[in-house]
Amino acid sequence: MKQVMIVGAGRLGKGFFGETFDNAGWKIAFLDKDPKVVEELKKTGSYHVEVHRVDSIEDRTVSGYEAYVCDEEYSCMEAFLNTDVIMMPLYPKDFKEAGHYLSKCFIEFYKKQPEKKLTAICVTNKNYLIPGIVENFREKLPEDVKAWFDTNVAIRDSIIRRGTDAATHYSTDIVTMAVASLLIQTPVYNDFSDVEWLELNDRIEMLKDLKVFAINGPHASTAFWGYLKGYKTIPDSEKDEEIAQIIGQVHQEILDMIGEEYDITKEELDNLENLPTPMGEIPDSIYRVAFDPIRKLSKGDRLTGAAENCLKHGLSYAAIAKGMAAGFAYSDPKDENAVVLQKDIKELGIEEVVKKYTGLETENPIFKKVVEEYQALETRGFIK
């Protein structure tokens, strides 16, 4: 039986990868740094995923897995030594710690089975992270293991095109949409062609920019605007006429920019970002989609990056700037970085904060437009 280790047993770890590998008959081992996640997984030895496909909604119960916490005793070691593939659905900031923790596992793996190869797939919405992640994984390894690691372990990026939500990362009741594959950077060292929704692709870097701009740019804007208007879910936000209009424009501005900036046909772009509609309504939370506005508003990311490319080609970024302004107004007290952002705005003022987090200079017309749109939100009483 083939085995996968899922590092990061949160929403995607359980709701996408646990469910999908289980469906394909693989043995699953979860590894998470939060003891609560492992405790919940072990409580009943099973969890529930509502899978929204194009023509069905399936209720899946996943069981028979192992679950380990990142403890000092390395209780996960045996499972690691038996693994063929490692899936890593983690936030970008968490790869360093995960890489350092797993160093001991790689050392042991090298000692016990130096001939075996491994593939580790990183799942984030941030492009160009792989060289840094590889370094995070290598830096604690002794020289001989480093040499082995370089030829035997493939650390690969991926493009994720599915929403998977739950009340918390430790929840064992998850809702996911299953309408498009995870695109995985080639080459890989292990065979997982029997697993549904995993697909190899040799243009990941370029396509990831496009996917993050075209899908996540409008999505983040929907979440930020939805929050300001008091909604809790993405579907409710999408039903608001004003929001729907702004988001339609954000999407169009991004598509126009992609047409100018990237070498991709309309058909290829359509296949990448125009996803089939899943059956039923998925109550994706604004909290998850807006999560960490500082990362989402950063230079090169889904909104600032898209606007800068629009400016470069003399295209409109007016709606994207509205999305960004709503991001700066996003103030959910449950979101740690939204709190940091709001504290900064109070202390430094909106101009300094836009400059600080987007990296845009004050004379940049995008900067000016975002500040103007933020002030318009203030005038409308949206700033809490």
Ligand SMILES: NC(=O)C1=CN([C@@H]2O[C@H](COP(=O)(O)OP(=O)(O)OC[C@H]3O[C@@H](n4cnc5c(N)ncnc54)[C@H](O)[C@@H]3O)[C@@H](O)[C@H]2O)C=CC1
């Ligand atoms: N949930 C979704 O629909 C989507 C998520 N993503 C991306 O996937 C990644 C994961 O997202 P979610 O599953 O939603 O997050 P989540 O917060 O639900 O789960 C992340 C899990 O990783 C664990 N973790 C953090 N650091 C760790 C470490 N050093 N070692 C082991 N476990 C660690 C956390 O305890 C948590 O259980 C993020 O980069 C996110 O941007 C991308 C697209 C869709």
Ligand SMILES: O=P(O)(O)OC[C@H]1O[C@](O)(CO)[C@@H](O)[C@@H]1O
């Ligand atoms: O996971 P992040 O980068 O915080 O952003 C969430 C985004 O990722 C997705 O879950 C998948 O692309 C979208 O549903 C959402 O816009």
